[in-house]
Amino acid sequence: MIQFITHSNSRYGYVEGARLALEGGCRWIQLRMKDAEEAEFLSAAKQIAAMCKEYGATFLLDDHVEWVEQTGADGVHLGKNDMPVDEALKILGANRIIGGTANTFEDVERLWRQGANYIGCGPYRFTTTKKNLSPVLGLEGYRRIVGQMKEHGINLPVVAIGGILQHDIKDVMATGVSGIAVSGAVLNAENPAEEMKRFVDSLQ
Numbered sequence: 001m002i003q004f005i006t007h008s009n010s011r012y013g014y015v016e017g018a019r020l021a022l023e024g025g026c027r028w029i030q031l032r033m034k035d036a037e038e039a040e041f042l043s044a045a046k047q048i049a050a051m052c053k054e055y056g057a058t059f060l061l062d063d064h065v066e067w068v069e070q071t072g073a074d075g076v077h078l079g080k081n082d083m084p085v086d087e088a089l090k091i092l093g094a095n096r097i098i099g100g101t102a103n104t105f106e107d108v109e110r111l112w113r114q115g116a117n118y119i120g121c122g123p124y125r126f127t128t129t130k131k132n133l134s135p136v137l138g139l140e141g142y143r144r145i146v147g148q149m150k151e152h153g154i155n156l157p158v159v160a161i162g163g164i165l166q167h168d169i170k171d172v173m174a175t176g177v178s179g180i181a182v183s184g185a186v187l188n189a190e191n192p193a194e195e196m197k198r199f200v201d202s203l204q
Helices: 014-023 038-055 065-071 085-092 105-114 138-151 166-173 192-203
Strands: 002-005 028-031 058-062 075-078 097-102 118-121 158-161 179-182
Touching: 002 014, 002 158, 002 192, 014 028, 014 038, 014 192, 028 038, 038 058, 038 065, 058 065, 058 097, 065 075, 065 085, 075 085, 085 097, 085 105, 097 105, 105 118, 105 138, 138 158, 138 166, 166 179, 166 192, 179 192
Parallel strands: 002 028, 002 179, 028 058, 058 075, 075 097, 097 118, 118 158, 158 179
Antiparallel strands: none
């Protein structure tokens, strides 16, 4: 499983980046536009929702529970400072996907109890894509968290995130995580669609 988390750079905007990721074979897009105005976010979300339908891809909004219905998104990803998962579940119902961000086993356990469908766990290494970064986990951190989940019978998909490059995939996946999320490594590549294809192929 590979997720693409949108951002923008000097060459590509959010919508264009999502399109390139889909062209490269990614089937899970999360729209993250932290400082966007409502109109800008909704416009991008509606365009990306339509593209995801076309490609048969899952589409999540970062943070904005209140716009899931309106944009036709499949669900939402909630960071540590966003709405709690159980609250989002009451609003969206069980048919939507709700993911949560974790940095420790305690985070994972809390999200599991609240009813999260998957965990975005990181950061793997330092990354400039995200502000207010949690402590870096590295391979050892993932091994530890996945091990604790097994011990406690918590069976949720864990998606590793945070500065993951193509050459990291084999080692990261060997820790027992279910997938990875990428952002800058794809969008900042010379050819983002090709780079995404390489990531997808590395996960086969």
